[in-house]
Amino acid sequence: MPGFATYLLGGLTAIVIACLVFSLFKHPSLPLPPGPKPAPLIGNIHQLPKSLQWLELYHWSKKYGPVMHLSMGGQPLIILSTHQAAHNLLNCRSSQYSDRPRMVMAGELVTKGMHMLLRPCNDQYRLHQRMEAPLLTLRAASKYRPLQDLESQQLLWDVLGEWDRFGEKGVDFHHHFERAMASTIYCLNYGYRLQTGYEKELMDGKRVQAEFARTGQVGAYIVDSFPWLNYLPKSLAPWKTEGEKLFELERQLHVGNLKKGLSNRKWNFAKHMKDSPEAAGMPEVELAFDLGILADAGLDTSTVALDWFIVAWITSGSRGWVKKAQQLLDEVVGKDRLPSFEDRPKLAYIDAIASETLRWRPVVVQGVPHFTKTEDEYMGYRIPANSTVLPNAFAITRDEAVFGEDVDNFIPERWLAKESDQEQIDICGLNTSALNQLPHTGFGFGRRLCTGRLIARNQLFIQMARMLWSFDVEAGVVDKATGGRHKVHDMDCTEGFVTLPKPFRSVMRPRGQWVREAILKAGTTHTLDHSAILEAAKIEEFR
Numbered sequence: 001m002p003g004f005a006t007y008l009l010g011g012l013t014a015i016v017i018a019c020l021v022f023s024l025f026k027h028p029s030l031p032l033p034p035g036p037k038p039a040p041l042i043g044n045i046h047q048l049p050k051s052l053q054w055l056e057l058y059h060w061s062k063k064y065g066p067v068m069h070l071s072m073g074g075q076p077l078i079i080l081s082t083h084q085a086a087h088n089l090l091n092c093r094s095s096q097y098s099d100r101p102r103m104v105m106a107g108e109l110v111t112k113g114m115h116m117l118l119r120p121c122n123d124q125y126r127l128h129q130r131m132e133a134p135l136l137t138l139r140a141a142s143k144y145r146p147l148q149d150l151e152s153q154q155l156l157w158d159v160l161g162e163w164d165r166f167g168e169k170g171v172d173f174h175h176h177f178e179r180a181m182a183s184t185i186y187c188l189n190y191g192y193r194l195q196t197g198y199e200k201e202l203m204d205g206k207r208v209q210a211e212f213a214r215t216g217q218v219g220a221y222i223v224d225s226f227p228w229l230n231y232l233p234k235s236l237a238p239w240k241t242e243g244e245k246l247f248e249l250e251r252q253l254h255v256g257n258l259k260k261g262l263s264n265r266k267w268n269f270a271k272h273m274k275d276s277p278e279a280a281g282m283p284e285v286e287l288a289f290d291l292g293i294l295a296d297a298g299l300d301t302s303t304v305a306l307d308w309f310i311v312a313w314i315t316s317g318s319r320g321w322v323k324k325a326q327q328l329l330d331e332v333v334g335k336d337r338l339p340s341f342e343d344r345p346k347l348a349y350i351d352a353i354a355s356e357t358l359r360w361r362p363v364v365v366q367g368v369p370h371f372t373k374t375e376d377e378y379m380g381y382r383i384p385a386n387s388t389v390l391p392n393a394f395a396i397t398r399d400e401a402v403f404g405e406d407v408d409n410f411i412p413e414r415w416l417a418k419e420s421d422q423e424q425i426d427i428c429g430l431n432t433s434a435l436n437q438l439p440h441t442g443f444g445f446g447r448r449l450c451t452g453r454l455i456a457r458n459q460l461f462i463q464m465a466r467m468l469w470s471f472d473v474e475a476g477v478v479d480k481a482t483g484g485r486h487k488v489h490d491m492d493c494t495e496g497f498v499t500l501p502k503p504f505r506s507v508m509r510p511r512g513q514w515v516r517e518a519i520l521k522a523g524t525t526h527t528l529d530h531s532a533i534l535e536a537a538k539i540e541e542f543r
């Protein structure tokens with residue numbers, strides 16, 4: 001017969017176990033969100049397709065609902081597929097959901113914890129955010145518009161030149177958008193512009209970006225699934241040597257650029273950040289990475305948005321939005337000069353086109369993963385501690401409850417507000433009263449919201465307005481004999497962190513002689529002194 005002491009011991013053990021379970025799962029009785037049935041050990045890894053994962057996840061969300069749970073070899077992955085779910089967790093509970101999942105290869109080995117996008121949400125992250133913040137406010141963004149004006153003027157000059165050379169074969173528009181954006185961001189960051197778009201700094205920057213996308217891919221490195229493997233010696237862990245080489249490539253690029261920026265006589269971001277109180281005692285390489293990541297983050301994203309704008313133009317322009325935009329531009333701007341930022345309050349429709357482009361084809365189509373260290377409850381489900389939380393941008397931008405009907409079609413009108421009595425124009429000229437409050441989910445959520453979005457919005461506005469005012473666009477001719485044009489499909493895209501349309505050339509035919517005259521009159525900009533623009537843009541405050 002067991003004695004009293006045995007009963008007592010058994011009872012106490014049961015209580016301790018119950019407490020332990022309770023401390024591990026604050027919501028032990030709640031189920032995990034629904035999702036496809038996982039296999040033992042590997043979970044759902046084998047069910048995810050190798051390509052277009054975001055599309056498969058979107059289809060799954062129709063079956064399993066707005067909050068799904070997958071197991072990536074035991075690691076919980078929560079997929080959010082409606083705006084409401086993403087907003088409730090990532091915006092409203094931002095303090096809990098603003099971390100990033102650990103990425104051993106891309107985050108720790110290749111960038112040694114200095115990649116802003118991958119930093120965990122800790123004091124160090126906040127220090128870097130504070131250092132960059134004064135350069136990225138609405139007021140600051142308004143001061144960079146003369147530079148964006150200059151670069152988009154150059155864009156038109158370059159496109160016209162290539163049209164004259166290649167005619168119906170078409171223009172490599174991606175290259176020209178990329179040069180214009182890269183030149184804008186390199187000029188702000190380091191004080192130098194890019195004339196051809198083939199400069200070594202940009203080529204190295206593009207290689208660094210491609211490596212970031214490759215090394216950050218889910219499943220690319222076994223060490224990301226089993227981080228303890230990183231304790232292995234180098235001889236048994238070949239990814240370590242690869243990581244060191246890639247780090248060195250990136251270090252040289254960013255430190256070289258920082259040095260160029262600091263040696264420039266005129267103002268630029270590098271100088272501002274170096275003088276900020278947060279940078280006191282900061283190693284040179286850490287500062288260099290901050291600037292480098294800012295350049296990387298801005299370059300691809302804005303360029304890709306403009307590429308999709310061309311795809312929308314070719315595949316759905318006949319639905320009337322191009323004609324409407326061009327008529328408006330002709331009314332507001334006339335035919336004697338290029339559109340400018342001063343025209344923006346009357347051109348809310350162009351901003352609506354930019355918003356619709358970002359919605360229709362979100363640049364980071366699968367979304368950027370957030371992470372929660374602590375357990376939570378949502379919609380009656382348990383979100384386990386240490387979950388990666390992915391807002392699937394493709395699904396969220398197709399949320400009919402928010403964006404209305406016909407979400408697969410390109411309809412800028414969905415962004416226009418009803419008539420408003422009081423006109424409100426922000427400091428960048430954006431007519432906020434003419435536009436409604438639909439969310440710009442393509443820029444992310446909560447504390448991790450894209451910090452460059454205001455600069456990006458200005459860039460998209462001026463380039464879209466000027467392209468629409470200047471050109472008629474269609475796919476380039478690929479068969480000279482028959483005159484057959486490239487077939488542009490609106491879902492034909494590349495894989496990767498950002499999703500580009502597959503490359504093609506596009507005809508950019510000037511809308512009339514007046515366009516040619518205005519572009520030639522404005523002229524090329526490479527002979528102009530841009531340092532005066534930078535000096536005028538100088539941001540004095542550090543907080």
Ligand code: HEM
Pocket residue numbers: 116117118293294295297298299301302305358363364368369442443444445446447448449450451452453455456
């Ligand atoms: C159309 C253009 C752009 C798009 C669509 C875009 C989109 C995004 C997205 C989705 C994120 C992640 C947000 C999240 O985790 O919830 C992000 C982060 C970021 N973006 Fe952008 N971006 C654009 C342009 C820019 C530009 C021009 C800059 C710099 C001038 C920039 C700098 C950054 C930085 C530094 C982060 C990291 C923020 C953090 O993790 O704290 N972006 N962006």
